Amino acid sequence: MIEQIGCVMESVDQMVRHAVWNAGADGIVVGISGGVDSAVAAGFAARAVGPERVVGIALPSAVTPTADLEDAEAVCRHLGIEFRVMSIEPVIDAYRQYPGLTESRYVLGNLMARTRMTLLYAVANRENRLVCGTSNRTEYLVGYSTKHGDAAADIQPILHLYKTEVFEVAREMGLPARVVEKPPSAGLWTGQTDEKELGATYDEIDAALRALAEKDWVAENKVEELVLKRVRASAHKRVAPPNLLSTR
Numbered sequence: 001m002i003e004q005i006g007c008v009m010e011s012v013d014q015m016v017r018h019a020v021w022n023a024g025a026d027g028i029v030v031g032i033s034g035g036v037d038s039a040v041a042a043g044f045a046a047r048a049v050g051p052e053r054v055v056g057i058a059l060p061s062a063v064t065p066t067a068d069l070e071d072a073e074a075v076c077r078h079l080g081i082e083f084r085v086m087s088i089e090p091v092i093d094a095y096r097q098y099p100g101l102t103e104s105r106y107v108l109g110n111l112m113a114r115t116r117m118t119l120l121y122a123v124a125n126r127e128n129r130l131v132c133g134t135s136n137r138t139e140y141l142v143g144y145s146t147k148h149g150d151a152a153a154d155i156q157p158i159l160h161l162y163k164t165e166v167f168e169v170a171r172e173m174g175l176p177a178r179v180v181e182k183p184p185s186a187g188l189w190t191g192q193t194d195e196k197e198l199g200a201t202y203d204e205i206d207a208a209l210r211a212l213a214e215k216d217w218v219a220e221n222k223v224e225e226l227v228l229k230r231v232r233a234s235a236h237k238r239v240a241p242p243n244l245l246s247t248r
């Protein structure tokens with residue numbers, strides 16, 4: 001796996017460097033949650049353009065555990081990138097002024113993801129940076145992300161990696177043990193975990209995605225059925241919005 005990962009890193013480096021150079025950007029900004037995806041994505045970004053050109057921003061909400069904030073700082077320290085904190089609470093508070101808008105944790109959670117996106121883009125605008133995405137292949141395929149929220153970015157250094165591979169790369173990078181070992185969570189409400197919400201473990205989901213890709217997306221067991229349902233339902237997140245221009 002080491003050689004294989006080394007090989008992937010080479011091409012990720014080139015892709016990231018090319019994107020930054022092509023955009024005439026001075027650097028990269030990435031939301032650092034204290035989770036493994038943002039840690040690995042930031043690691044690739046730092047490796048590609050140098051840690052001094054990358055800034056990691058923690059964007060805590062009222063439900064963000066203190067431990068996650070500490071882990072976010074530890075990730076930035078480990079990678080040698082600048083660490084900043086920008087609370088999203090003042091913005092979320094403003095949304096609370098709209099009657100009923102923030103009552104559902106589902107709606108509120110997606111608002112949080114989109115609020116983080118707008119702040120990262122504001123920093124990118126101000127400092128001539130590109131926004132680094134943190135989506136992996138698994139969440140991209142099953143649509144486990146907020147459309148125009150955490151899914152929105154200028155570069156996607158880990159989009160080719162299944163979640164189980166992200167963990168392997170995280171260990172290769174020597175990222176803090178707490179970051180690699182914690183259960184993946186979108187952190188949009190207290191107690192949320194990816195595997196609970198998705199209804200299967202990442203080991204099961206990745207095995208199902210690999211199997212489905214090999215047999216032309218025909219499901220043969222319960223997990224494959226569940227995964228295929230999510231892949232189908234989220235197709236709109238992976239294509240341009242329905243329009244007449246692309247059909248003419």
Ligand SMILES: Nc1ncnc2c1ncn2[C@@H]1O[C@H](COP(=O)(O)OP(=O)(O)OC[C@H]2O[C@@H]([n+]3cccc(C(=O)O)c3)[C@H](O)[C@@H]2O)[C@@H](O)[C@H]1O
Nearest residue numbers: 109110113143144145146147149150185186187188197236
């Ligand atoms: N067929 C279709 N064609 C075109 N557009 C369609 C559509 N169906 C829905 N839409 C649009 O998409 C919207 C629904 O998509 P979206 O707003 O994304 O919402 P949705 O996919 O329903 O929810 C997002 C999911 O991702 C999870 N998440 C979010 C953020 C971060 C993470 C993480 O892992 O960190 C996970 C979150 O917990 C939740 O399960 C609809 O309101 C509608 O506007």
Ligand SMILES: Nc1ncnc2c1ncn2[C@@H]1O[C@H](COP(=O)(O)OP(=O)(O)OP(=O)(O)O)[C@@H](O)[C@H]1O
Nearest residue numbers: 031032033035036037038058059134150184185186
């Ligand atoms: N509190 C936060 N501060 C900064 N960025 C955040 C925060 N919460 C979410 N994000 C951004 O949204 C992205 C999507 O969250 P997601 O949970 O999928 O990734 P992760 O937290 O890096 O890893 P994991 O999936 O293992 O929890 C994060 O990678 C990060 O860029």
Ligand SMILES: [Mg+2]
Nearest residue numbers: 033035185186
């Ligand atoms: Mg997370």
